[in-house]
Amino acid sequence: MKFVPDGILVTFEVTVLSIVIALVIGLFTGLGRLSSNRLVNGLASLYVEVIRGIPLLVQLFYIYYGLGRLFQLPPLTSAVAAMAICYGAYMGEIFRAGIQSIPKGQSEAARSLGMTPAQSMYHVILPQAVKTILPPVGNEFVALLKDSSLVSILAVADLLRRGREFASQSFTYFETYTMVALVYLMITLFFSKLISIMEEKIRAD
Amino acid sequence: MRTDTRKTMVEMRGVTKYYGALKALDNVDLDVYEGERVVIIGPSGSGKSTLLRSINRLEEINAGTIVVDGFDIYDPQVNINKVREEVGMVFQQFNVFPHKTVLENLTLAQIVVRKRSRKEAEDIAYALLDKVGIREKAHVYPTKLSGGQQQRVAIARALAMQPRLMLFDEPTSALDPEMIGEVLDVMVNLAKEGMTMIVVTHEMGFAREVADRVIFMDFGKILEEGSPEHFFVSPTHERAQQFMRQIL
Numbered sequence: 050m051k052f053v054p055d056g057i058l059v060t061f062e063v064t065v066l067s068i069v070i071a072l073v074i075g076l077f078t079g080l081g082r083l084s085s086n087r088l089v090n091g092l093a094s095l096y097v098e099v100i101r102g103i104p105l106l107v108q109l110f111y112i113y114y115g116l117g118r119l120f121q122l123p124p125l126t127s128a129v130a131a132m133a134i135c136y137g138a139y140m141g142e143i144f145r146a147g148i149q150s151i152p153k154g155q156s157e158a159a160r161s162l163g164m165t166p167a168q169s170m171y172h173v174i175l176p177q178a179v180k181t182i183l184p185p186v187g188n189e190f191v192a193l194l195k196d197s198s199l200v201s202i203l204a205v206a207d208l209l210r211r212g213r214e215f216a217s218q219s220f221t222y223f224e225t226y227t228m229v230a231l232v233y234l235m236i237t238l239f240f241s242k243l244i245s246i247m248e249e250k251i252r253a254d
Numbered sequence: 255m256r257t258d259t260r261k262t263m264v265e266m267r268g269v270t271k272y273y274g275a276l277k278a279l280d281n282v283d284l285d286v287y288e289g290e291r292v293v294i295i296g297p298s299g300s301g302k303s304t305l306l307r308s309i310n311r312l313e314e315i316n317a318g319t320i321v322v323d324g325f326d327i328y329d330p331q332v333n334i335n336k337v338r339e340e341v342g343m344v345f346q347q348f349n350v351f352p353h354k355t356v357l358e359n360l361t362l363a364q365i366v367v368r369k370r371s372r373k374e375a376e377d378i379a380y381a382l383l384d385k386v387g388i389r390e391k392a393h394v395y396p397t398k399l400s401g402g403q404q405q406r407v408a409i410a411r412a413l414a415m416q417p418r419l420m421l422f423d424e425p426t427s428a429l430d431p432e433m434i435g436e437v438l439d440v441m442v443n444l445a446k447e448g449m450t451m452i453v454v455t456h457e458m459g460f461a462r463e464v465a466d467r468v469i470f471m472d473f474g475k476i477l478e479e480g481s482p483e484h485f486f487v488s489p490t491h492e493r494a495q496q497f498m499r500q501i502l
């Protein structure tokens with residue numbers, strides 16, 4: 050089953066790229082949801098609600114076939130875009146909750162020293178919010194890793210897709226899919242463990 | 255008689271502030287002169303914090319004008335962050351930055367707001383830590399400190415900006431009794447150096463020692479104003495009499 054290493058690599062590629070972009074989208078969405086600017090706030094809320102109301106698979110098709118074809122995007126790009134846009138909405142809620150978990154006195158102290166809202170966010174609020182934000186982000190990472198198998202339906206050669214191709218050539222469906230499932234299981238168990246160790250460390254501080 | 259040669263640090267005119275239907279500040283006029291020490295007293299909920307916080311625009315007012323150090327803080331041309339650089343604030347709950355060491359608490363705004371070099375900021379910070387008596391805690395995280403020490407860090411943090419005016423909102427109310435003295439000492443020294451200070455506190459000993467003027471607030475209004483002695487001996491307003499009986 051030579052497909053496994055290459056498949057894992059593509060799965061990781063999709064997952065890592067998606068999560069990084071989702072984090073950026075999430076940060077701005079979370080800030081938008083907390084903005085007192087009605088337009089910004091409205092747009093961020095609309096984004097979160099629309100994304101949460103549509104199944105990921107439908108979003109993938111929409112971006113891949115709809116937008117991806119329109120703009121001639123390569124499959125990996127469309128797939129990553131779709132995953133990132135979807136997870137960005139969830140990340141937005143995580144960032145929002147994390148920022149809200151910091152007492153108001155912190156930003157008031159920062160502002161009273163003459164910091165701008167951006168300086169206060171960057172130097173005072175976010176570094177503290179990270180503790181609250183990291184564990185759920187870790188969970189999203191694992192969820193995204195699993196959901197990334199959906200991109201196999203598109204022309205992205207991830208672990209599942211390569212497994213499917215291998216199985217249909219060798220007619221070893223049971224063995225191949227058992228292998229694929231086990232590989233996913235091992236990877237997610239590994240990261241879940243890593244995340245809970247990280248959570249422990251944060252709590253110990 | 256008013257000595258009008260003195261510079262006005264804070265000038266409030268007709269300041270009114272609502273929280274929903276509740277009038278937290280009701281048409282307040284107040285002048286505070288450079289070098290003056292004003293103590294604000296009054297029952298809980300009388301609007302003391304709201305008044306103080308409106309001076310650096312942590313609270314937005316609904317009517318009136320506030321001029322701080324010559325700047326109308328509601329003038330769209332005026333950068334409120336610039337005004338805040340000159341106005342230090344000390345909170346009841348300290349609000350030290352828990353993710354920064356004591357030293358970093360003092361240098362952060364100096365570096366990012368005042369644009370000082372790290373070296374310059376640290377020199378200023380160490381001098382202030384000496385002054386408030388916690389230099390040996392420079393590299394400790396403030397959550398490891400007692401309340402009194404945390405509040406001294408907060409005062410030093412505000413002073414590191416070298417402000418022209420200091421606002422204190424019940425700086426000793428959250429402290430255990432045995433730590434009140436160490437914080438008040440720092441404030442008394444600051445007053446002796448000539449800092450302009452507006453202090454919300456019920457520490458009448460402090461008021462007696464440093465206050466040029468005591469202001470009594472109730473129902474969002476300034477009901478009475480006078481020397482500390484005046485309030486000890488013969489407050490005229492009935493609410494002020496009641497209040498003084500309660501706290502003494």
Ligand SMILES: Nc1ncnc2c1ncn2[C@@H]1O[C@H](COP(=O)(O)OP(=O)(O)O)[C@@H](O)[C@H]1O
Nearest residue numbers: 273276278296297298299300301302303304305
């Ligand atoms: N953020 C707020 N939202 C609603 N009401 C508030 C808020 N802050 C203060 N108030 C109300 O405004 C009044 C004045 O409050 P405050 O200025 O904090 O009084 P003090 O500092 O004298 O105790 C009180 O009745 C208080 O409940």
Ligand SMILES: [Mg+2]
Nearest residue numbers: 302303304424
């Ligand atoms: Mg108060």
